[in-house]
Amino acid sequence: MQTSQQSTKERILSAAEVLFARHGFEGASLRQLTAAAGVNLAAVNYHFGSKDRLVEEVFRRRLDELNSRRLKALARIAGQPETTLDDVLAAFIKPALELSHDGSGTLFMRVLARAFAEHDDTLRKFLSDNYGHVMRQFTAEFARLLPHLSKEELYWRIDLVSGALTHAMSGFGMIQRKSDVTETVHREQTAAHLIRFSAAGLSHP
Structure with a gap:
């Protein structure tokens, strides 16, 4: 069974994949990402530290x-x-x-x-x-x-x-x-x- 942290991380990655495919790396914003993944910016920073790392x-x-x-x-x-x-x-x-x-x-x-x-x-x-x-x-x-x-x-x-x-x-x-x-x-x-x-x-x- 996935832990809550794993689930959050996977949700962010899946949302990022969709946005990067649709808008490109520069075109996809962190605001769009947090909305699509249903998380806050702190969660993105916690799991990845930066957009490049994501x-x-x-x-x-x-x-x-x-x-x-x-x-x-x-x-x-x-x-x-x-x-x-x-x-x-x-x-x-x-x-x-x-x-x-x-x-x-x-x-x-x-x-x-x-x-x-x-x-x-x-x-x-x-x-x-x-x-x-x-x-x-x-x-x-x-x-x-x-x-x-x-x-x-x-x-x-x-x-x-x-x-x-x-x-x-x-x-x-x-x-x-x-x-x-x-x-x-x-x-x-x-x-x-x-x-x-x-x-x-x-x-x-």
């Missing part, structure tokens, strides 16, 4: 679990002679799509898209410092499988793959789930198309 915790709540799943999937296949490019892409893409289709996951993906669109250097540094090691491990495996690519070219291609994934996760795309298609099937279709598309782009001479 933003970071919104990301930690989702990204810690996501990247744990990614690294576990990668650990099972990294360095193996039978590992394919599709295998590595699946380890990178599928956990992210599972998150994006899990309840408020799509909302968080819009928050993530905001982080890159708003060019917030402080937030980018936080993401790099705390989650950069995940991309480095995936990049090392991509490099092993794509020895014909220079380091710079590989980075360009991985960046574009990451952008395509973020787009697919955010729900902004033109291809929406049909009413007669389940969430699971739609997610599997999205993953299959994205893996095929990404593999072609990464492996191109």
Whole structure:
């Protein structure tokens, strides 16, 4: 059972996620947040200390679990002679799509898209410092499988793959789930198309 403190903290985080997705980090005010979460400013300060810290915790709540799943999937296949490019892409893409289709996951993906669109250097540094090691491990495996690519070219291609994934996760795309298609099937279709598309782009001479 959640304690009252945990419940309050989660309520603040959930409200912040909605407001950041809708208004951006600068556009969402603490006054809006306290009203949406049903708390006072003292509660926000007690749990987070500052708005920047609140933003970071919104990301930690989702990204810690996501990247744990990614690294576990990668650990099972990294360095193996039978590992394919599709295998590595699946380890990178599928956990992210599972998150994006899990309840408020799509909302968080819009928050993530905001982080890159708003060019917030402080937030980018936080993401790099705390989650950069995940991309480095995936990049090392991509490099092993794509020895014909220079380091710079590989980075360009991985960046574009990451952008395509973020787009697919955010729900902004033109291809929406049909009413007669389940969430699971739609997610599997999205993953299959994205893996095929990404593999072609990464492996191109």
